[in-house]
């Protein structure tokens with residue numbers, strides 16, 4: 605298992621001192637799936653406290669700076685609350701800690717279809733941000749893609765049939781991308797329903813900027829399609845159309861882009877399939893999850909066989 609911090613391991617007294625909090629109380633997050641994130645109540649409001657177990661201080665500081673940059677650039681997202689000394693990340697028992705403002709609302713899984721156009725509009729607004737905007741100058745390039753090390757690990761997979769399928773499909777994506785000259789944009793990389801809070805007024809906020817990068821906007825729409833346009837493990841064309849219709853209200857896609865999108869949804873699904881296999885069979889073997897990568901094979905087939913939805 606990946607390492608998580610428990611509520612009773614947190615020195616709340618020390619957190620209160622660092623952040624000058626009045627009468628703080630910690631509670632688990634409803635849903636409970638979050639990695640080392642807790643709800644923090646105190647006299648001055650409600651917050652989320654996260655122990656970033658899987659980060660070192662420099663990567664935690666980059667995450668905090670990117671999150672705050674998005675907030676300041678007007679993306680609806682959570683604001684990072686600095687400690688009393690002004691730092692966005694603090695260190696508690698050797699682990700990085702971040703405090704963010706609580707967003708009142710609900711994570712809806714699946715995100716209702718009528719909210720997908722708004723998700724698409726937000727994604728288009730993100731892609732339209734100038735990459736040199738304050739706080740975003742250092743975002744990494746292409747890091748949502750599989751790295752050379754990832755690719756080199758595939759032939760070693762015990763599930764050889766899956767490895768063969770993955771390499772074949774990645775080869776097709778690579779051939780299609782050889783023709784691609786799309787400008788790179790600021791991409792979220794993980795716009796799944798668990799990273800979206802639906803406010804009481806129906807407005808959406810986007811969480812979790814861990815996978816932000818500069819990349820092909822179509823790959824990011826593809827990732828959002830994997831996260832938001834699936835139904836019963838297959839691509840749901842109605843959901844994809846709702847997402848992309850919202851996107852196109854802000855940023856119309858050319859006909860070439862609309863055709864290329866199918867391949868980029870597949871690319872995103874291949875990246876997810878890789879990570880599922882790698883995480884649950886190689887890094888943290890977990891028999892309960894050891895076959896969830898297989899779902900992506902059916903999904904990729906459903907994307908390929910869907911009529912070009914937007915062309």
Ligand SMILES: Nc1ncnc2c1ncn2[C@@H]1O[C@H](COP(=O)(O)OP(=O)(O)O)[C@@H](O)[C@H]1O
Pocket residue numbers: 633635637638639640641652682704705706707708711798799800801811812
């Ligand atoms: N600022 C926030 N307001 C409301 N809920 C939040 C906030 N931050 C996180 N959450 C909740 O915590 C969950 C996990 O948070 P997230 O930032 O996506 O971390 P991770 O996915 O890395 O665990 C979200 O799905 C959401 O339910």
Ligand SMILES: [Mg+2]
Pocket residue numbers: 798799811812
């Ligand atoms: Mg998340």
